[in-house]
Amino acid sequence: MIRVAHLTVKYGAIAALTDVSFEVRPGSITAVLGANGAGKTTLLRTISSLMTPSQGEIFLGDTALVGQKTEDIARLGVAHVPEGRGVVAEFTVEENLRLGALSSPENSAHAVAAQFERFPVLAQRRKQYAATLSGGERQMLALARALVARPTVLLLDEPSLGLSPMVTADIMTTISTLSREEKLTVVLVEQNAKSALRIADHAVVLHVGTVVADAPAGDVANNDDLKRFYLGLVK
Amino acid sequence: MGGFLASRFMSDLFNGVANGIIFSLIALSLVVVWQSTNVLNFAQGAMATFATYIGMAQVEHGINIWLCMVISVVVGFIFGGLTERVLIRPLYGKPDINPIVVMVGFLGFLQFLAAAIWGNIPRILPSPFSQVFYTSKGHTIFLSPFVVFQILTAVTVMMIVALVFRFTTLGLKLRAAALAPEVARLLGVRVDRLLTFGWMISSAVGSFTAILVAMQNGSALSPSVMGSVFIFGFIAAAVGGLDSPIGAVVGGLLIGLVEQFTLDYWQANMAPVMALVVLIVVLMIRPRGLFTKNTQRRV
Numbered sequence: 001m002i003r004v005a006h007l008t009v010k011y012g013a014i015a016a017l018t019d020v021s022f023e024v025r026p027g028s029i030t031a032v033l034g035a036n037g038a039g040k041t042t043l044l045r046t047i048s049s050l051m052t053p054s055q056g057e058i059f060l061g062d063t064a065l066v067g068q069k070t071e072d073i074a075r076l077g078v079a080h081v082p083e084g085r086g087v088v089a090e091f092t093v094e095e096n097l098r099l100g101a102l103s104s105p106e107n108s109a110h111a112v113a114a115q116f117e118r119f120p121v122l123a124q125r126r127k128q129y130a131a132t133l134s135g136g137e138r139q140m141l142a143l144a145r146a147l148v149a150r151p152t153v154l155l156l157d158e159p160s161l162g163l164s165p166m167v168t169a170d171i172m173t174t175i176s177t178l179s180r181e182e183k184l185t186v187v188l189v190e191q192n193a194k195s196a197l198r199i200a201d202h203a204v205v206l207h208v209g210t211v212v213a214d215a216p217a218g219d220v221a222n223n224d225d226l227k228r229f230y231l232g233l234v235k
Numbered sequence: 236m237g238g239f240l241a242s243r244f245m246s247d248l249f250n251g252v253a254n255g256i257i258f259s260l261i262a263l264s265l266v267v268v269w270q271s272t273n274v275l276n277f278a279q280g281a282m283a284t285f286a287t288y289i290g291m292a293q294v295e296h297g298i299n300i301w302l303c304m305v306i307s308v309v310v311g312f313i314f315g316g317l318t319e320r321v322l323i324r325p326l327y328g329k330p331d332i333n334p335i336v337v338m339v340g341f342l343g344f345l346q347f348l349a350a351a352i353w354g355n356i357p358r359i360l361p362s363p364f365s366q367v368f369y370t371s372k373g374h375t376i377f378l379s380p381f382v383v384f385q386i387l388t389a390v391t392v393m394m395i396v397a398l399v400f401r402f403t404t405l406g407l408k409l410r411a412a413a414l415a416p417e418v419a420r421l422l423g424v425r426v427d428r429l430l431t432f433g434w435m436i437s438s439a440v441g442s443f444t445a446i447l448v449a450m451q452n453g454s455a456l457s458p459s460v461m462g463s464v465f466i467f468g469f470i471a472a473a474v475g476g477l478d479s480p481i482g483a484v485v486g487g488l489l490i491g492l493v494e495q496f497t498l499d500y501w502q503a504n505m506a507p508v509m510a511l512v513v514l515i516v517v518l519m520i521r522p523r524g525l526f527t528k529n530t531q532r533r534v
Contacts, residue, residue: 048421086418088411099411102404135397149423193238 001026002047002185007056009039009209016042016207020056024202026152029186031180031200031217033193038206041083044155047187048080049073060153074101079151080104083158086140089131091212093122093141096130100145107150115144136167143174153185154178160192167193172199177199197221243365243373247495253382254467255491256389260444261468262475262483263393269477270413271433274329276321277338280468281345282318282403283441286311287449288353291360291443291456300363307442315438318430320329342400349458357455366452385447392440393484400480447460463507467494470510474517476524485526489513 002024005195009017017039022080032040045051047058049070058065065073073081084181097115116123119140125133130141139159146154156175160168176199182233190196197203203220205213213226220226239245254381261279268276274530290307322341326333354500364380393520400406411419419426421480445467446463475482497509517525 016346050417050420070420071423071425074421080421082418082421086415088415089417090414091411095407099407099419099424102408123531145422234369 001061002059002187003048003059005057005059006060007043007046007053009053010044015209017046017053019204020206020209020211022204022211024185024187026185027129027179027183028201028206029188029199030145030202031177031193031196032187032189032204032206033191033196033220034206036191039209040206041157042209043206044080044082044187044189045156047155048078051230057126059213074149077150077152078155079146079149079153080155081142081146081157081159084160085131085138087133087138087141087145090129091125092129093133094126096124096141096145097148100148102149104149107149109148111148112228115148119144122188135162136164136170139163139167140174143171143178147178147182151184152217153187153189155189157189158191159188160195168195172196175199184214193227238372239373240371240376240378243499246377246500247502248492249376249378249382251492251495253385253491254495255471255488256336256386257444257448258467258486258490260389260392260440260447261465262472262487263396263480264440264444265349265472266434266475266477266480266483267396267437267440270431270480271409272319272323272327272413274302274334274338275477276335277335278318278342279437279441280445280465281349282314282438283311283445283456284456284458284461285345285349285481286314286438286442287445287456288349291358291446291449294300294355297404300361300499304446306441307446309404312435312439312443315436316431316436318438319434323434324427324430326522334417346458352453353458355458357460359455360446360450362450371423379452379453381450385451388443389447389450392443393424396436396440397480410530415533466507467510470514472524474514476521476527479524479526482524483527486524 005021007017008015009022012137020043022064032043034040042051046053047065048066049065053066060076060078063076073164076169088099091099094112097112098108101111104111120142121137122144130138133141159175163171172195175186177190178184188200197217197220200217203213203215203217204211205226206218213220241420263281267275268274279523287307289310291302293303293306294380322337324332326337333334362381364384368379370375388428400410409423409429409432411424412426416426445461448454454460458465467490471486472483475486490513493509493513494506498506
């Protein structure tokens, strides 16, 4: 379980997150939704210790994450796919996966082979540079690279960014399947609220750095006020 | 055959390659640091000279020459790590000019310190191999056992660096730490340690180069022995592309050959001028150097 408690994060004098608290149940998908500037990416970056909060705590089970190094958090089983995928464009598909397998508890060659089995399109492109992949293939590679280390928590930042509706639907289905089959805890940051709510169990809605809703995904999807004022889903 | 190998052209070719391989090594050490930390190490030559003094000073105490060379390289290795930890690390995230100013200052500091400790009088270093040119059927071939040793060991060092970077897990981590440090951290790579290690490798290569330079026929160890060599090495790195180890090697050889042929077929004073002309022409055509890839990033 991830527990975020009274988290405040600032860029200089400007607060990006203010007193944010919520919990993520193990094995669930929690969508973090909100408009641009709501603080969604800041939240994920703070969980991974890429940013330091001015106040508050984050726990993975009983382990406090604030103050730990990013690489140590990754070794605790938290995989973070950053905004823009974060694949190394100058590496081949295989090299990207080998990089992800470095903190894998199992033999890295087996771990990489397992991902090629899961994502056959990547197996076909194993020697191809990541820079030459399509947006959807890059997202597949980013997901595969995150999974190769066999994480328990997956933090996904805008996986649908720049993708067509059809590819987005495929990616969301993959995330849902992964969560179910691997019993992965997923925190899914998305601007595409409709797609995210379709697969999420729970939703946290942020507005200018504060939590305005923390409820089951179905409740958020049926709340016209939330959808109108914060998610832009109802005209 | 002996006559052909002793010809003016071949003599220039041998000399050009021998000098060029030295420039390649300096360029390679600059590229390794640039790739890992985006810092141009202007003190590279001075650091290498300092490490060489520490190691080679042991010759005067009767220590075997090979052991002294190993000591110099090990001192360079440690020196590189300390420099990154103490001088460079506090500057990460600061304006790009800061590390440049610090390393230029460090260059002056090390040169004056070396002069204060060991004096300005050049010291002739013993060579592990003869520097007398080979002869064939009465023709002198402008190649000596030492030059052959210089070329072979330089090529070996380059190949080891290239193989480590290309085919090992350590190389994969080093490249990831250089290309995408944040992503590498997110994947559990201990980036800080690798940046230090990059400086250590670079500095060890630099120290090895300084030993070769100081041992060359007509050269000697002095606080400024690497001065002009560093400039040519820097030009080589810029010509090849600061992001490319292969570019460093090719750039070094190109500058070495241009320098040697200009020196012999025109005049010695024009050799550095022509090296700079090559640099200007290359940068006008390919501003990031001959071998730097312009990776197209598709979304």
